[in-house]
Every structure is written in C-alpha cells, then in structure tokens.
Amino acid sequence: MNEVLLLQGLVGGIVFGAIYALIGASLNVMVGVLRVINFAHGEFILAGSFFAYAMLMGLGLNPLYAVAPVAVLFFLAGYGAYFVLIPRLQRSDEPETSSFLLMFGVSLMMIAVLTWIFEADIRPVNFSFDPINVTLLVVEDAYGPGRDGRVIVPTARIVALAVNALMIIALTWFLYRTLTGKAMRAAIMNRDAVQIVGIDVHHLSATAFGLATAIAGVTGVLLAMVVPSVDPNGGPPLALVGFVVIVLGGLGHPVGALLAGVLFGVVEQVATVMLPQAAAQMLGFVILIAVIFFRPSGILGLAVSR
C-alpha cells in the first residue's frame, strides 16, 4: 500500500470526519432534546451551503464570511420554526414516526425552493485562499529514488477544519458549562423530569431546535469550503451520515457523536483510497449495523431491543 496515498486518505478523513461530527452533534441535539427524527437535516445543511454560495455570487465574499450571518439567521429561523412545527406533533400517537414524516415534508419543500431559486444543476463554488494548497508532509523517495511524495491539503479545508474545531469546543463548553446547556442534557435524559423542576420546556426546546439548525447551517458553509460545489439534491446522504454517526456514538450523547463522526470519516476516506467506490460507500453502513447488533447499547446504554 502506498504510504502517501494512505496519509492523504487519513488527512481527508479527519477533515470530513470533523464535518460528520458536527452533523452528528446537531442532529443529536434535535433527536435527544426534541425526539424529532429530522429527515430534513441534510436540507438544513444544504441551505447553509447555498447561503454561502449566494453571498459569494452576489457580494463576492469568501464563504468564511458566511459563518456568522448563517449562525444568527439560522438560529432565529429554527427558533421560530419550532413553534410552527413541533408542539402539535407531541400530541400525536407516535411522535417519533410522525416527526420523521413531518420533516420529510419539510425536506421536499426545501428542495423545491432551493431548486426553484438556484436550479437543479450542481454548481461549483469558485473561491480561493492564498496559497491554494498546503504541503503537510514530504515523504522522500516515495515513488522511487529522487521522486518525493507530498501530502497536500487545500488551504480551504484547513480553514474549515479550524472553524469546525472551534465550533466543537464551543458546543462542548455550552453543553457542559452553561445552565441552558445543562438543561438540554437533562432534557435528553428525561424530558418529563425537566418540566417538574420548573424549566420552561417550550423555550428550551425552541432553543435546542434553533441551535441544531444553526449548527447545521454552519456545517453547510464549511461543507461548501471542503467540497466546493452545491447540489440541491445532495441532502439525503448528509442526513443519513448524521443518523449513522449518532447511532455509532450513542443516541443522545453529544460527545460520543463527535468521536463517531471522526471515526466514520476516517474509515470512509481511507476506504475510498483503498477499495472500489461502491464498496467504500458501503463500509460505513456495514459498521453501523455491526455496532447495533454487537454493541447495541451505544455509549449511553439506551435500550434498543424490543
């Protein structure tokens, strides 16, 4: 096995893994606090990508500048959307299944709107940093004497990774060190008990929905930097990655999801280098099923068997 190729896959894996970790973390907040199986999560992310794309096309701004406005706007949109969509849902017989279908409807609407505004083609996101690439490592004589192998990463990916790491640190701090964050973790553990101790569960849930939406939007911006193209139909695979990551990491366990995201990204990217494409794409799901069957409790130990 070529050492350079493997290292290249590993670096890509960490970049993508961090993105997956962020997807898993936001989906986990939503699933954990609200019990909403968000099928539209991929479209929430895409909306962030398209926001960055629109800012680039309209104002000529680097996607990096989209991070802050997306975070604020998406939080407000999510906070408001909660009151329209979710409270009615809690009254149905099976809130989880209903939420899945509800969000499927939302996802159809979002794809339609994105396609209507931006048309159905896959668009390149043309922006660049100076320098375009960074050489991380030089492996001497990798391709025979005198021909060195280089592990090269686009600068945009390194910037995205840095922003990503900051987000993860901020989120962890928020969930473990602030009162609202602790209330959210409490709601993940026991929604009813949270109401008994006098927490305004609607405000908390709306905040969680807004937070998850904001993180998803920022993830989209970062994704547009890592994979510089936008596609209105690219949502479902992203949502699926999110589900895989939260099951691997343990449903309702935000930090577990971070680890699982990185793991999933590294496995996927290294496999892409080493296996045929279809087999590489399959590997993550095989791991997922194996985990559910052989380590069914995840990290938190929630009951998964009937």
Added chain:
Amino acid sequence: MANVVTSSASSAGHWLRPDIVRQLIWYLLIVVLVFWCITAPSRDANLSLYFSFMMWITLASSLNFIAGFAGYMPFGFVAFYGLGAYGTGIAVKVLGLPIWLGVPCGAALGVAFALLVAPSLRLAGIYFAIVSLSLAIICQRVVALLPEWLTGGSLGINLGVVADREHGYYAMVLVLVGVLVTASWLARSRLGKALKAIRDDVEAADAMGIDVARSRLKAWLLAALFASLVGGVDAWFTGAFDTQTAFDVLVTAKTVIYAMAGGLGTALGPVVGAGVLVWVDDQIWRAFPVLNNFLLGLLIVVLILFAPRGIVGSLMQRFPRLRRYVM
C-alpha cells in the same frame, strides 16, 4: 370465523350486523376498484396513472402489514421493491425465463432477503428504522458492484423488448387483488389480532401465549412478498430500471406517506391514502409543474400536523360509529 361470532353475539341472527355490513362494504369496494382498473385499457384511459394508482395502493397496503399491524417502520422498504425488480430482470435476461416466471423469481429474492435480515426485527423504534434504511443502501451498493453481464452495470436492465406493457398492467391488477385479499384476511385473522396485541403491549401479548417472534416474522415476510412482486411487475410495465430508480429512497418515503395519510392499522386506510394522494399528486403535477414537490411537501406537513392518524383514522376518531363499518 370465530371472531365474527364473539364480536357481535348480542345481535346474532340479524343479517345486517355491523361486521357483515363492514365486509360487504369492503368487498364491494374491492370489486369496484378492480373492475374500474381492469376496464381502464378498453376505456382508453391513461394507463400510467392507473398503473401507479394500483402500484401505490399495493405498496402502501403491504407496508401496512408490518407498520400498521406490527408497529415497525421500515425506512428501507424500497429494498424489497428493488430486489424484486432485479430478480425479475436477471431471471429474464440471464436465465432466459419468460417474464411471468421472472416476477415470482424476483419475489423469491425479496422474501429471501427479508429472511436474511429478519434479525433486525429485534431492534426497537428508531434503531430498526436506521438499520432498515442502511440495509437498503447496502443492497443498492451490492447490486452496483455486481458484474455487468448480470445486472447491466450503470445502464441497468432493459426489459422493453421481451415484456409487453399491457400484460404488465394486468399482472399489476392480479397483485393488487392479492394484496387486498390478504389485507382483509389479516384484518380478521388470528395473526392480525396477535400482531395488534404485540404492537400495543409486548409483555401482555407474550403472557397470553402469542408467539411474538413468529407473528412478526410472518407480517415481515408478507410485506416483503408484495413489495418485491410490485418491483417485478413495475419492471415489466415500465421496461427499464437501474440501481438509482430501483432503490430510490422516494419509493419508501411515498409508500410510508400514502399509508400514513390514509391511516395505518386498518385495511381501508392505505387504499384511501394512496388513492387520494396519487390523484392529488397527479393534479399538482398538471397544475403546478414548477412547485409540485413544494405543494406535496406542504400537504404532508399539514396532514401530519392536523390529521396525524390519517384520513380514515381521523374520521373514525371524529365519528366513532364509523369504526363498526371500517375493515
């Protein structure tokens, strides 16, 4: 028929007993529906619309076996449909069988897959849903990895030359009759009642002496059987498919939505839901070619928020008397 007697012992002897009326209404509906579909080619109607009408009723009804009666939500339902199509295609193209023999081969493949993944029935709620979804994706990828002489590679399989479209249409009528008869049997049978008991309270059902694992497996295999038959017949009717169309997530999503829109747990629900929504979908496509998916999504959102039990379920909740007449 033991259950018929117990459910209405008080009014025994009167031929207008609710359960008899209920069955009359249901079977009359089936006969009208099937007659209406069978005569469509001679009425020169839009065959594609009628075909998708029958196809979605069948898919929604078979989903109801596992989702409505047994309480599982298989988000990878499309795997059966896709394997049915590929089984049929391979049997016809590679083995050289006639297409009417190919479709049962496809169904056998679907049922075999259902047996293989039956251990996933041990999982609860969202875990089952996610594993099911992943299995469907794995299926698609495995088919994509198979050699080209077998599955046609990225071009898929074209049956247009060997498969007659109108025969495919009539085959769909047969499958539709099959699923409706099975649904009416299940609604009244011991198995159907056992499944509902398990869905509502596993421990209680187990204590009553119901074989939980076996009952669930039967519902699972029945659902798989009809879904893969639909896959095969759809391949027969449309003539061509590939890994993208045969394993399209939208097939699962639409099936679930149509079944839920009508109301899970009754035999009538999925028929009403699929019937109404296929028609609405068609109208939306005609009237608003640009924003059709937006309106479909909006319809789903409104439906889930304001009628979470579906059309039939909400009506039954509003007018409890109807319960006596709904199969």
